[in-house]
Amino acid sequence: xxxxxxxxxxxxxxxxxxxxxxxxxxxxxxxxxxxxxxxxxxxxxxxxxxxxxxxxxxxxxxxxxxxxxxxxxxxxxxxxxxxxxxxxxxxxxxxxxxxxxxxxxxxxxxxxxx
Amino acid sequence: xxxxxxxxxxxxxxxxxxxxxxxxxxxxxxxxxxxxxxxxxxxxxxxxxxxxxxxxxxxxxxxxxxxxxxxxxxxxxxxxxxxxxxxxxxxxxxxxxxxxxxxxxxxxxxxxx
Numbered sequence: 002x003x004x005x006x007x008x009x010x011x012x013x014x015x016x017x018x019x020x021x022x023x024x025x026x027x028x029x030x031x032x033x034x035x036x037x038x039x040x041x042x043x044x045x046x047x048x049x050x051x052x053x054x055x056x057x058x059x060x061x062x063x064x065x066x067x068x069x070x071x072x073x074x075x076x077x078x079x080x081x082x083x084x085x086x087x088x089x090x091x092x093x094x095x096x097x098x099x100x101x102x103x104x105x106x107x108x109x110x111x112x113x114x115x
Numbered sequence: 116x117x118x119x120x121x122x123x124x125x126x127x128x129x130x131x132x133x134x135x136x137x138x139x140x141x142x143x144x145x146x147x148x149x150x151x152x153x154x155x156x157x158x159x160x161x162x163x164x165x166x167x168x169x170x171x172x173x174x175x176x177x178x179x180x181x182x183x184x185x186x187x188x189x190x191x192x193x194x195x196x197x198x199x200x201x202x203x204x205x206x207x208x209x210x211x212x213x214x215x216x217x218x219x220x221x222x223x224x225x226x227x228x
Contacts, residue, residue, distance in 0.1 A: 005157075031212070032212065032213045032214065034213075034216075041220070042220055042221075043203050043205075043218030043219050043220050043221055044158070044203070044205075044216075044218045045218070046215060046216065046217070049213050049215065050213070051211050051212035051213035052212055055211075057211070057213070059215065060217070091157055091158070093158075095213075095214055097209070097212055097213060097214055102146070102163070102207070102214050103148065103160035103163060104148075104158075104160065104214070104216065105160070106157035106158045106159070107157055108156065108157050109155075109156070109157055
């Protein structure tokens, strides 16, 4: 039982390049989330998916797109990377059908845009 | 914008002492959660307190919630070196089947042996 996995662990992009961050969970959770964490800050919600087939914007969605590929997988795409998107990206999942509704986090992807 | 404001931003204490961290927020919530983050790692859920609860315990953790003051506190008793980490409060609102969390900036806790 791996929990929440993310790939890649590290990535360096040049301004204007695109990439997709992958996330998968094996806990049969219905909800999945993408966050970014800037140095010395808490996490900010980028996008979330309440269930398979639905996605919604979070607090900071500009410059990102997401795809809920199936119940297990939720990807985050940067179409044209900018230096302001340098951050650590975390994926999380939760089962909103059963308390305590805690979110389980992946290990993160450290992205640098030059 | 960050809803949670945490205080203090950094806390350094001796092993065995108690550590108290505070969190304030601005809007209505369904519940409030505390997470721990070890350096360079993902977040780990510690405890959740619902909006109709005032106090909750889990092992060495005690959380209080005052919805009239929109504030919460996390107390770690008998601290250990392994408690060294950053601690984040997160307010939760349930929207369309998902739980949207808004995190504070965190308290960096250092336990000195």
